Amino acid sequence: MKINKFFVASFALVLIIALVVPLFADALVPGPFDYFQKVIAKAEDSTGPIMAKVIDIFSRFVLGMILMLASADLLDKVVFAQADWLTISESPMVIIGWRFTVGLANMSIILFLIFLAFQLILKIDTPETKKALVRLFLVAFLLNFSLVFIEVILDVVDVFYTSILLSVREIPNIGAESLFGAMAETLIGGKSRVVRDFTLMMIGWAVAAWVPGGVIKHTIISVTYVVAYLPIILGWLIQAIFFYMIAGVFALLTFLFVVRVYVLQFLAILSPLAILALILKQTRKYFNTWLQHFVQWLLLGLFLIFFMALGVASLNVIMPPSLYEPSGQWLGVIPFASWRGVPREIAFYFFVFCYLAVVIWLAKKATPEIAQAMIDTVKAVPGMVWTQGIKPLGSAMRKEAGDAARATEKQEEKYNEEVEKATEQKKDPPKKPRSLTVAGWAAKRVRTLYHWQGTTPELEESKETEAGAAELEKQFGKDTKSAMEVVGYKGKSDRIKSKMALYLAKMEGGGERGLGMLDEYDRREAAELVGDRTPYNLKTMVAHTPGVLSDKEARRKDLAEARAEGDEVTAMAINEYEKAEKAGDQAKMEELQPATIRRCGEATERIRNKMVKEGISQNPDGTFKDSDIQAMSKAGVLIDGQDINTLIQSDIGKIKVIRAAAFKKSVEAMKTSDIENLAISTIEDSNFQESVARYRSDTSFIRKIGEEKGQQYIDKIRAKMENLGAKEIAKTNLAVLRSSVRNPGFRSIFSPISGAANEKEIGALETDIKAKQMGVAKITRGPITLPPTRPPEVPKNWVHDDDKKTWIPPKGHTPRVPVSPADEHGVVEEIRKMTKELNRLREEPMKSEAEKEAITMLENTIKEFREKLGK
Amino acid sequence: MIMLGEYTKEDFWKLYKKLPQEIKDALFAEETGNNIFEICRRNKIAKNLDEIVNYTGQVLLGVLPPEEFQEILEKKLKIGKEEAKKINREIFRFIFYPIKTSLEELYKIEIKPLADSLATSPEDKPLKKILSEGPATEEKKSEEETDIYRESY
Secondary structure, three states, X not given: OOOOHHHHHHHHHHHHHHHHOOOOOOOOOOOHHHHHHHHHHHHHHHHHHHHHHHHHHHHHHHHHHHHHHHHHHHHHHHHHOHHHHOOHHHOHHHHHHHHHHHHHHHHHHHHHHHHHHHHHHOOOOOHHHHHHHHHHHHHHHHHHOHHHHHHHHHHHHHHHHHHHHHHHHOOOOOOOOOOHHHHHHHHHOOHHHHHHHHHHHHHHHHHHHHOOOOHHHHHHHHHHHHHHHHHHHHHHHHHHHHHHHHHHHHHHHHHHHHHHHHHHHHHHHHHHHHHHOOOOOOOHHHHHHHHHHHHHHHHOOHHHHHHHHHHHHHHHHHOOHHHHOHHHOOHHHOOOHHHHOHHHHHHHXXXXXXXXXXXXXXXXXXXXXXHHHHHHHHHHHHHHHHHHHHHHHHHHHHHHHHHHHHHHHHHHHHHHHHHHHHHHOOOOOOOOOHHHHHHHHHHHHHHHHHHHOOOOHHHHHHHHHHHHHHHHHHHHOOOHHHHXXXXXXXXXXXXXXXXXXXXXXXXXXXXXXXXXXXXXXXXXXXXXHXXXXXXXXXXXXXXXXXXXXXXXXHHHHHHHXXXXXXXXXXXXXXXXXXXXXXXXXXXXXXXXXXXXXXXXXXXXXXXXXXXXXXXXXXXXXXXXXXXXXXXXHHHOOEEOOEEHHHHOOOXXXXXXXXXXXHHHHHHHHOOHHHHHHOOHHHHHXXXXXXXXXXXXXOHHHHHHHHHHHOHHHHHHHHHHHHHHOHHHHHHHOHHHHHHHHHOHHHHHHXXXXXXXXXXXXXXXXXXXXXXXXXXXHHHHHOOOOOOOOOOOOOOOOOEEEOOOOEEEOOOOOOOOOOOOHHHHHHHHXXXXXXXXXXXXXXXXXXXOHHHHHHHHHHHHHHHHHHHHHOO | OOOOOOOOHHHHHHHHHOOOHHHHHHHHOHHHHHHHHHHHHHOOOXXXXXXXXXXXXXXXXXXXXXXXXXXXXXXXXXXXXXHHHHHHHHXXXXXXXXXXXXXXXXXOOOOOOOXXXXXXXXXXXXXXXXXXXXXXXXXXXXXXXXXXXOOOO
């Protein structure tokens, strides 16, 4: 059977295009691809990971098949054309070249003849002179007929070639001019096999798409996958490996056969000079070299073609039935039966593998030296093309694909959020754009490709950004201004921007020569870009420019932009909002807030949300998912006088909580060494000062601010602390209050604040916090649960009812069931501890307000516990 | 020389900049503050914590020679000689001695350890443990005096 290679190749190409290329939607008339699209989209929901692998393997299989068919076709053409191409007497190049060399050789013979004549005339001849004279005549004869001799030799060899090729034609399944094509077809197993496999795959998808969801769907998919898909996928995998390998061998042979034609032509041109070299002993070696090359190139491929022909004949004998019997073509569609052919198929390919290994070894041994050198050169050319062209281009394409994949994933996340929001609001969810479905599918493929390389787009981006920043550092050092002039920021790609931003942050932090060189929006964008590509740097970026978390600064920028662009609505909204803020009109602020946000405000919100990914969401037990918000809540931190639980009731309150948590994270992430590059505007930022006051307990941090920036900035942080009050600071940073009293160095630059002026006051604050925490613990614990211990002890006069398996009190007496002493243990222990603390506080000579409050609280709590016990 | 207790924050920074790094770190070390507090608590002079912190800081800043520390305690804080000696000994042992070399450079003097404050190295035991053992007895002192293997200071 003769295969129509172009049909197979074209069909495979259409399949690939149908799977990969995005399709245009026509809402009214569904096209044929809509079906596939729908099938893919539906099937992916449940079979995504499996399908991704199946499609990847199938794509490789098809690509390998195309490569093998193309190389086989080319090789067939080259081999069958050898005889025509080597008719050297009809080649103008050979004739012109040969005439030139034969003229040159004849001239040399004449000169040599004159030389010999002089030897004889002058009687200075030797016995060798006469021998040379004989050889001279012989050589003169040979070189003038060299082209005829060579053509005769080529014709003789051609007889062998032709006889082998003619014998190949008698092998079943081989066309008139197809030897390697026949072999390729045999390995593919016929076009009907490809059609069958693909149809089976489509049936699987269709089943996956249309079967109702849930367990049934998954079961059907799993069963279909195992009984029908797996043998096919295994087949594709094995075949794909062979296809690439054979395509490589065929390409090498094609190259050698083309080269053979030119080499033999050149050798024919040089033949007169080679024969001339026979005259002298000293030059005879040149003839030998010429002859050696001539014979090698002449016989090149003769053995290969012979063995290849034998191989094709053998393949037909050992081929599994499913590969050549028409009845076996559709064996694969029968579940379980498809597995029957797998061992035979593996055995078949194992044979092919061994056979090819022998053929390749022979080819290598029979390859002439020049051919080997040429192969090496040719090998180097693709290497150069690879390193200089394809690799950088491929790398760039891969990066772009990675970027696109990540962008698509973000869009998908956004879409999912919208769907979630719509579901919450009981509205119809927005329709997923088709472009997003296709792009999402492609994004998964790109991610798979990255996965195969043992990496992810995120990891690659992160490495590239870090490397880019390091490169800038190497190139410009601390001269950030020059870097900005040469590389720039505005108008550059995100990739360059992120590198530049990271470089600026590392060199000069948020200072005037660092991120301070960027405007308000660009600073936010820089933080976002760096955070996207190197998430671990986000906190530090924000710590350098905490202003990026501030809505106030964002509003200022947005207002300027709104005015510049004539956006009066936003400008008015911002003005009104600021008025409401001054007036403390919370309701109006809440109403206006969405209208005040533009580019800068949006970026601010995004950065905050990235810093506090969990937002204000809570666990089922009521604790906050974000550890910092939970810590703030637990400590009872007040933001603008309100606690966290109150704040999260309003939208503005939520923003305040998230902003405070974001500041906490960034300030805590700062290293003492970062202060060197910290912008003055950062230290002057009220939120920054508050975060330092609340959360930096290490005196070295504040000391460094004094060393690097001056005492006045320490005074500002202290003033902020004073403003917040000792009670508020003590909730999160007792250590700094203690250091201001005990530490000789710190005390000199940071005098104790009111309410924490000495150890006694600090001790009282600590007691207060502990007492409150105990109160909080009681509330969060909910109803008191008594520990399960021994079975309850009942009064002795109670009677046990064995039938009802319970204790019956005496008639006329219905006492309260007492709690056993063991059950009381936990509660009693709690009361004991609190009473001890209460007594200690009562004994203290000085009673601050905080202490008095703590005493009252303890008294109330103890009372409550006692009531619970009914005592 | 700046008079005791009269230096401002600006003066502090001027003096601080000239200090060896070891003393700078000791000035701000959390351990320094905690040691002073423990010593004051142990010796029942918590009411004088501010002053002790202040004078210790002055020694570290280079404005009060270490050998005058005990005298200052006696005169300014009006505490008995024995008590002042004990406090001096403990401050010396836990704060000044670990940075002895830097202090010697600062004051251009040679600091000799107090005989009864360095029976063991400060690193050997934590402060709380040492303090809880109580003051060295006369017997222990005599033992130390007759210990021929002890290296002379």
